[in-house]
Amino acid sequence: MRGGLTTADGKPLKQALAHAQARAKRKALLLVVPLLAFILITFVMPIGQLLFRSIHNDGFSANMPQISAWFDETKAGDAPDEAAYAALVADIAAAAEARTIGVVGTRVNYELSGTRSLFTSAGRNAEDLQPPYREAMLDLNEKWGDPQLWGVMRSVSSAYSANFYLAALDLARDENGEIVRAPEDRRIYGMLFMRTLWLSALITGLCLILAYPVAHLLAVLPLAKSNLLMILVLLPFWTSLLVRTTSWMVMLQEQGVINNTLVALGLIGNESRIQMMYNQAGTIIAMTHILLPFMILPLYSVMRPINPSYVRAARSLGATSWTAFRRVYLPQTLPGIGAGALLVFILSVGYYITPALVGGASGQLISNLIAYHMQDSLNWSLAAALAALLLAGVLILYWLYDRLIGIDNLKLG
């Protein structure tokens, strides 16, 4: 039959169906539009804007138009002439007047430390400068003749720059524009990224080891008892993160509950109290506890429907209890393990409050540095670059997971 199925009036069935369903589809779309708009406005747009800052910072270019134009007209390596100095003085005077000179100085200072004051002090004196401007500026501070400074000003005269990503990877540009590693006493982010990934993996492993027996117990107990135990899992899950973290502080302090108990029992001396907080141990203990429900719940939901007669059948066919577990039970719980591990890992990669409170110096994660650049140093471009790298890292891990285990093989509940 040519043309496939048709309806009574001769239209192809596919077309007729699509036509009939179009209205319903439009209605369905209308129903989700508010949610889509909400996500777009409150989630996608602000995050996109902040990530955009990692490559875009117009602190210099927007406030120093004349000298930026001079950089556009000349090429890299051109020595600054009198016209350049005149443009510079005019821009600095205007920026000082508009109170944006601090923004300009801060932008240059990101690339070349110790230059912020050059701009702010020049701003205070710009009104009184007389031509020839080159001499006047050099009189003010001889650093104004430094080729490296001019090289940096040229690079920031464009609002778009990859330098924040370099900084986030502990790299920098030298005087010739070559990419080199940052000085040793400035390297921090690479180490913190590695620490974040390693601690997240460790916490995921600990959660799995602790959660597996608990979830199994919940799954095999009669419903009345397991519901009671489930409350014990859910109660802390519903409690505020901050409350749980501060409770851990009470427990782990040097003068805290655990140390006091150990001293009272005579297990350790009063002078040799164990340091369990303000270091990595604090971060690991508190985060493992806080993230535990995220492992227990997916495991439980996978274990509950597993038919106990499979394991019994394996045992009756001669398998040892270990073989029965390894060959029969464990494979059936894999989707739960995958879901729980992915959930815990991704949550811990972005964890911030708990390490900030109990992590001390050695328990800080990369998110604490992102928070530092958002809230304290106010270098939002660097914070955005760090966040983008973290996001990219998580997406790569997600992709690897999909390739190795398969994302369909995931059961969240």
Added chain:
Amino acid sequence: MKKILTLSTALTAVGFTAAAQEVTVMSWGGAYTVSQVEAYHKPFTAETGIKVVSVDADNPATPIKAMVEAGNVTIDVADVEYADAIRLCDEGLLEEIDPSILPPAPDGTPATDDFLPGALTDCAVASIVFSTVFAYDTTKFPEGPTSMADFFDLEGFPGKRGMRKGAKANLEMALMADGVPADEVYALLETDEGVAQAFAMLDKIKGDTIWWEAGAQPPQLLADGEVVMTTAYNGRIFAAQVAESKPFAIVWDGQVYEYDLFVIPKGAPNMESALEFVKFSTDTQRLADQAKWISYGPGRKSSGALVGLYQDGVTEMAPHMPTSAENLTNALASSYEFWVDRDSELNERFNAWLAQ
């Protein structure tokens, strides 16, 4: 770009529009905020009928940029450190405050002459002089450490230390502990060798230090026995000593003192009330009253004579002030010029040092 950001944050902020007769003041929390509520906020409301809402932050300077850039300024007045006041002003994030509107001293001296040197800048009015000092638990050390060097001496004075998580004041203290005279500290810190020397000093106690962020933390750490000595803002230790009778003692040797100033963020929602509040709070009597509640020195010369007893009616305030002569024998005035420029660079280095 900025407009969209403004729009999206404005949408979330619709519900929070402040009432007309109100002014929101952001400060540092704890005993310091209490002193401001008692000395400034309550009398201000009594006199003008304008309600004062008090908000706390670890450092009130930091939320200002986010607020101004997003076009969603929710505070009217903030209490910030000197270097932050200059930096925010340079970046156009603060309203300018004309010093001529400030009330003169009772004897008629204009405000510009009555405030201590440098206490008035384009955008900020100083209220107090505070100091970063170190304090210890007298039950742990009855003899007590007496000098800055003792703070870095783990053998002579064993036990955990507390320090602020940041470069400011720590680097200066480290150099003074290493024997550098106060008046040479900043010249030395300008050089790479000086910075390296300061970090080498901090290395000595790094493994035994707990890093605090909020000003209310150090007295708490001392009281909990988590540390045996800690750097702290002097007023916080005073409050714990006098109001809560804690066995703490302050070592004034090597103290680093500076101003705290009132600023008004650009686009503050209640600009007129904010100006009224700053004028009211920084007059001679209010600044003197403030010292009744916490041991911070007033920013006006004319207030000095009015400072007397703590609010308990028996404690003489003078010996607890960072500016009293016997506490100034080896003291350093924090250099805002140095920190305005070096803040980001040295904190970056500090963070890298801390994480290693």
